[in-house]
Amino acid sequence: MTSIRGILPAPVSDARPAERHSGHLHRYASTLLSTSDRWVAEPTPTLNVSLPFRRGSFASLAEALDYAARGETGLNFFDARGQLLSSLSYRRLRFEAQSFARRLISAGFGAGERLVIVADTWPGFCVAFFGCQYAGVVPVPVPVPVGLGAKAHYIFQLRRQILSSQALGILAPDELIDFARSAAEDTTARHAGGMAVFDAFPEAKVDLRPLGAGLPCYVQFSSGSTRAPLGVDIRQDQLMANIDGSITAQGLDEYDSGVSWLPLYHDMGLIGFVLAPMCAQRSVDLLAPRDFARRPMQWLSLISRRRATITYSPSFGYDLLTRRAQTGPVGELDLSCVRLAGVGADMIQLPVLRRFADAFQAAGFDERAFMPSYGMAEVCVGLSFSAPFGGARTDSFTDPQSGRTREFVICGRVMAGHTVEIRAEDGTPLGERHIGRLFVRGPSVMPGYFQKNDESAGVLRDGWLDTGDLGYWHKGELVITGRAKDLIIVNGRNIWPQDIEWAVEALPQVGRGDACAFSIDNGDAESVVVIVQAYPSEPAERETLVGDIRQAVKEAVGVDGRVVLIKRQPGLPRTSSGKLSRAHARSKFAAGDYST
CATH class of the missing domain: 3.40.50.12780 (ANL, N-terminal domain)
Incomplete structure (x- = not known):
């Protein structure tokens, strides 16, 4: 792989x-x-012997490291076989x-x-x-x-x-x-x-x-x-405010430690498992993403062996482990130590989390450890968090236009000191259970993009950041429904691309993450296009698959879709954080890069 x-x-x-x-x-x-004394062949401990635990509240990263350096904790690097490097x-x-x-x-x-x-x-x-x-x-x-x-x-x-x-x-x-x-x-x-x-x-x-x-x-x-x-442009003040808020929301204490395979160029990997743990003097075990790709079960094996309490992943990481559990050594794991299994970085798929919890219940995993969250780099990383050990909770939302009902995962309360408004197209703040565009202000919001004044002005106004995301309030908690630019509108109906993609990915011939849905303007109206990363060798099999996909789209959202099958290389475009780039796929389709 x-x-x-x-x-x-x-x-x-x-x-x-x-x-x-x-x-x-x-x-x-x-x-x-x-x-x-410059090379240690043993991992750093979870507990500091003499250094008092401090839950952040530093003015800068250098000040935080000056304090953490007085203890014994730190970072540990492991390979695909689980050996300490x-x-x-x-x-x-x-x-x-x-x-x-x-x-x-x-x-x-x-x-x-x-x-x-x-x-x-x-x-x-x-x-x-x-x-x-x-x-x-x-x-x-x-x-x-x-x-x-x-x-x-x-x-x-x-x-x-x-x-x-x-x-x-x-x-x-x-x-x-x-x-x-x-x-x-x-x-x-x-x-x-x-x-x-x-x-x-x-x-x-x-x-x-x-x-x-x-x-x-x-x-x-x-x-x-x-x-x-x-x-x-990440500043010291904004970063430290975000770290302090996330440490408090997650309830970190002196007994916590983490395991992560997330890349360090992404905010969730860098802040979540290097910078924030250092600010709380916590030890973290790191597995390179490439090694996770080779041996995904090593992620859980490290948690089990090292008795880690905190980890994080997008939904697809949990999905991958669920599939590997069918042949993996689940019985050799003890995941009872996990109190926080964070989920974020992309739309959260509840069925994935349920399957993971079922697959690893015998290993001691408690589904209450799931902590759905929401954030973005423009606010450093996290903005809202579910309650610790509260599990993944959902809300059933009925679209007033189509009458269709779907479940969304609740992403928790907004971090202390931050304010979120969900606004209509005319800028009016919306009340409970009305979908609109998310705007945020607070101490974590970036001052702007580095040396990009026009782009900064396009998303920042009067201290408010336009996140570009859509969502609604549910009893004081955020529910995220998707990116505004990805929303498909056909004949006045709002269609979430995830509904199409997840329906297509449920087909046995299609893998998780192998579908991409978007709309194009054909001159008279918007039409739906579905790019699927699957290409059977036989023409008859391809024709059958295209028919199955069209039927799945019809049943899921009630519209006809144009289906394009592509090979895995180069495959669907993704961002550096692993998110599907529907905008890039739409551009490639418009440019004729995908054969039809």
Whole structure:
């Protein structure tokens, strides 16, 4: 398996992913062996012996790491076989980050300048990211390559991100050095390469200049693929407010620890399982997305072995594990330790969660651990959370136009200090159980997109952020129904693309995540198009499948749809966070990229 829902990177060399990843980590380990205590062969503990637990309330990431470094907890990196590759205590992370910071300063990185960092799951990324914090340099985490044969496109995207951020340098894992150097040609990035390039800078005896309150923190590029990259300007104040709010909403305490396979270039992986745990002095075990792709059950195995209490995933991660449970060692797992199994990053599918709970009930998993949530990079990450250990709850909503009823997962209460309005098209706030567009204001809302004034003005007005999402209120809690730009309107009827996609994916010939629905303007009216990532070899089988899909669409939403079958390579377009990009699929269809 090379990728799952687009969030999991494929190999970029002939070596097997785990071999390349572990080899790179061990090469990094060798750079840490210059003193006897710089490499630890055991994972960091859950509990700090002497450091009092503090639930956030720091002014900056550097201040938070200064505090966490006084304890014993930290980050642990595991491979696809569940073997510990490296551990990085917060104490060691601070030491290495400050050394890296002095090297950046001596190399001429000025305060406020940017460093692009390819955010693979390895200790070097964390050292560089926090090194920037201490050097006054703004890190720009970017994705690893996704999909086979993606080198040219990846270099193109990487180059656009360098140009957009006007970065002075780019740091990449060893296996991606050539990509980074190619992308950096004829740009502002005069330093490009692996950790060895930056280790070669002299560590001058200079004063650190940490990014403090009111200053930038990092640039988080949006995951859109049909436009020039937009970098969310994440500031220290906004990030710390969001982390404090999420820690409180999730009820973190000194006994919690986490396990994650989420990519560190995505807000849920970076903030949820590196930055926020550090601000709460929690240990986290990290599995690279590529290794999760190879051995998905290792995610749950790590939770079981390490007695982790917190994890998170989009719906498709839980769905994948449910399918693997049919042949996997469920009886060897003990998931009774999990008190928070977060769900987010995409529309939450209740049937997926129910199947997962049924499949792993024998392993001790309690479905009350599910915590549906909602958020976006423009508010750092999370905005609303369900109650801890409250499980996934739903509301049945009847569309007043069609009379059809569907279940939506309730995404909880808005984080303290934030205000959400659900507005009609004329801007009027709507009451209970009326679908409208979500607007939010509060301490987590971004000041704007990095050096993109027009784009910022398009979503920010009078302190309110237009999220672009649709939803409604249910007894003081948010229910998200989809993206406004993805809503299909046929003959005045609102049709949710997920209803079509999930109906098609229920067919035995179609896999989860293999359908994409959108509408096109044919001149007289809107019509529905369904792109399906399935292509039987025999023409008769393809014809039968097309007929089955049309029937499924008809039964689900009562309209006829145009069906296009495509092969898995290159497959459906996805964002860097793994979300289906319906807008990109629509553009490709309009351009004739999909055969009909």
